[in-house]
Amino acid sequence: MxxxxxxxxxxxxxxxxxxxxxxxxxxxxxxxxxxxxxxxxxxxxxxxxxxxxxxxxxxxxxxxxxxxxxxxxxxxxxxxMTLVPEGRHVFPSLTVAENLRLGAASRRDREAVVRTRAEILELFPILAERSGQAAGTLSGGQQQQLAIGRALMSAxxxxxxxxxxxxxxxxxxxxxxxxxxxxxxxxxxxxxxxxxxxxxxxxxxxxxxxxxxxxxxxxxxxxxxxxxxxxxxxxxxxxxxxxx
Amino acid sequence: MAYFLAQSGNALSLGGIYALLALGLAVVYSILGLINFAHGALMTLAGYVLVFAAVLGLPFYLSAPLAILVVMASAVLLERIAFRPVRGASGATMLLTSFAVAVLLQLAFQLFISTRPQVVPLPDFLTATVDLGSFAIGVNRVISVVVAVVVLIALNLFLKRTVLGLAMRAAADDFNVTRLMGIRANRVIATAFALSGLLAAVAAVLWIAQRSSVDPMMGLVPVLKAFIATTLGGLGSLLGAVLGGLLLGAIEIYLAAYLPDAALPFHGAITLGVVILVLVVRPQGLVGASRELGK
Missing domain, CATH: 3.40.50.300 (P-loop containing nucleotide triphosphate hydrolases)
Known part of the structure; x- marks a missing residue:
């Protein structure tokens, strides 16, 4: 193959x-x-x-x-195919929820996006807790989780x-x-x-x-x-x- | 007290227009790093659309939205023709491009329309005044404040609630990573220019509602003021642009109202003096360490 x-x-x-x-x-x-x-x-x-x-x-x-x-x-x-860039590069002035929402910007199927989002929040419970917080205020590890979660939002x-x-x-x-x-x-x-x-x-x-x-x-x-x-x-x- | 309230109304009205213009500059700057001095020509264009619409017999409630649509489309077109080829070039290159576009448009207005001011017929209600007990204020000023507030709220909702709005804020943070979200770079930039055109045209309509004429240089001074306002507020910050615009409007109006007659000829110089004083204390502007929306 x-x-x-x-x-x-x-x-x-x-x-x-x-x-x-x-x-x-x-x-x-x-x-x-x-x-x-x-x-x-x-x-x-x-x-x-x-x-x-x-x-x-x-x-x-x-x-x-x-x-x-x-x-x-x-x-x-x-x-x-997507990339989690070096240095994480979350959008610092956007909230955690907004970062995740943008991750799915290329997808049309809204129900599938909702399912992906639920899966990601299950993988990274901290992102659910910090949902309304500006991404720039997260710790390095949390930002890396957000960067990966955001990339996964594009399925x-x-x-x-x-x-x-x-x-x-x-x-x-x-x-x-x-x-x-x-x-x-x-x-x-x-x-x-x-x-x-x-x-x-x-x-x-x-x-x-x-x-x-x-x-x-x-x-x-x-x-x-x-x-x-x-x-x-x-x-x-x-x-x-x-x-x- | 009545005098002060009336002047405050004027300050809000002028500040609101500056805020809209400054915001138009800031929306493009925060994403592209381009200070678009052709913004003033877009304002002027809105004025000429109003003139031609009146010649064609269109009522004001139709000609104003038409002017806004034409200017939004023109702003997007300008980006395609003039700014896309220099995208990613140095700030100086982009700045010179925007000057060139501004001069070309201004010359086109002079050659193909007229160097003389053209009258913009306004509906009667705009020239009326509202009696607020102890003082009266022009309907045009009240509308100007209301429209500025409505546009600012709508823009805020757009930037917070829609994917395209989020993408614009994200692009201001980090352009390449925004593309990694599968968001078309060209679409984000076209939206930024469309928004800046919208803001320029709305500001132009409000500006003209207080002057009822348009000439080829009309947009020059207000956009220069808007540039001062964005610097005052913090270059690249949207909130800063709004605050800077309101503050500049207030400084101008209150100085004009309360300076002794002997000092009135120096009104402009004193205004800029106050601005410089603010910048000496806060070189980064009123808001934010650097660019609130970028790095």
Whole structure:
């Protein structure tokens, strides 16, 4: 069966800077796939290119069999793929309820939206408690829950997450990662970018390691967890230095 | 006391118009970072629609909504033609674009209509006054206050209750993430311009109801005042725009009413002096640390 999401020879450039240089990756239905790598390895740029927030300079992205590279983010989200951006990016001046309502802006079936909303409030009871509060006043962990809840309001088949652990207390990170596993059990497919490689490999089925804009290594999470090279790669050493 | 009350009515009426104009500037600025100086030309356009509608024999209760619709459509069209190509460019580029659009429209009014003021026929009831016991106030002023309040409440409901309104507030917070909600960026921006056109046209109708004429430069001064009002209130803040507009209207009217005759020629300078004083104390404006709706 064809993968749900695939990128072939993906390139991203910002002027002279080549942030992503020929990435190939695939995510199959029902998987959690981790994309690991040091700061500046090109992970975020890859995610941005997948959801259309930056236009790939070269390469093709397919989602559910259709070519989506070059399409607008708005269209891609409507097709069932969305991103929880790095740093959460809840709308701070909007209330929790308003943030969630916007998450479902692309959906027409109101009854289905009501059901999704009930499910999300069950997953994140804190969001029900803080419903009328401005999102900017929530704690970091609560904002991350809201950002994920808001993304789920669009009823995605594939959820991309960029550094969900960033700036959160270890206990909160554990909760978020437990939640991702539960979402997978409910049938959601997940592609997660993480600097905390150990935590990500714990929940992932497979992983890719990015170095200098390219995929340096890939394989089942269990294998990569045992690999010393991964430690080097995600700590920031280039593969060349690792071999030296 | 009667004099003070009458002047307060004037202050509310003028402040309400400034508030509408400032809000029109702020709605676009909070989303695009663009200060649209062509806003004044939109006001002027509303005036000319009233003139032409009168020539065609349309009554005021039809010509006013027509002016509003034409200006809303023109604002959306301006965005398509002039501002979309420079979207995301530096603030200076967008500012210059808006100046260029303003000058072009003003020249078009001068060339194709007239440099002279055109009379806008107003219905009789607008020029009547209401007797409030100890003092009297023009019907046009009362309507101006009432309309400003109604529009502000309606806008507030739109921004709080509708998905498109929420999307506009969200876009002011974070444009890219708003697109991640599956909301069309172009739709949000077109709505912002339509709203700013609505606010400019309503303000123009109220402005003209107190002057009954329109000339190619009509919108220039009020929009300059509205820009001062948005700065006074806190650039990019919608609440700030409203407060700034009301405050500026009050400063102007009360100064004109209570300054000694000898100081009256310096009325404008003193008004701006007061504004500068407020900004020295609160450089960020009356409301908010930075942009209430953005970062």
């Amino acid at each position: 064809a993968p749900m999401l695939s990128a072939t020879d993906l390139h991203v450039r910002y002027g002279a800077i080549r942030a992503v240089r020929g990435v190939d990756l695939a995510v199959s239905e029902g998987e959690i796939v981790a994309l690991l790598g040091a700061n500046g390895a090109g992970k975020t740029s890859t995610l941005m290119a997948l959801v259309g927030l930056v236009r790939p300079a070269q390469g093709e992205v397919r989602f559910g069999g259709e070519v989506i590279s070059g399409r607008d983010t708005e269209d891609i989200v409507t097709r069932g 995605p088949r594939l959820l991309l997450l960029d550094e969900p652990s960033l700036g959160l207390a270890p206990q909160v990170v554990d909760d978020i990662f437990d939640l991702l596993v539960r979402l997978k059990q409910r049938g959601l497919t997940i592609l997660i970018v993480e600097q905390d490689a150990v935590a990500a490999l714990d929940i992932a089925d497979r992983a890719y390691v990015m170095v200098n804009g390219a995929i340096a290594m890939q394989g089942p999470a269990a294998e990569l967890r045992a690999s010393e090279q991964v430690a080097h790669a995600y700590l920031g050493a280039t593969m060349a230095e690792t071999h030296a």
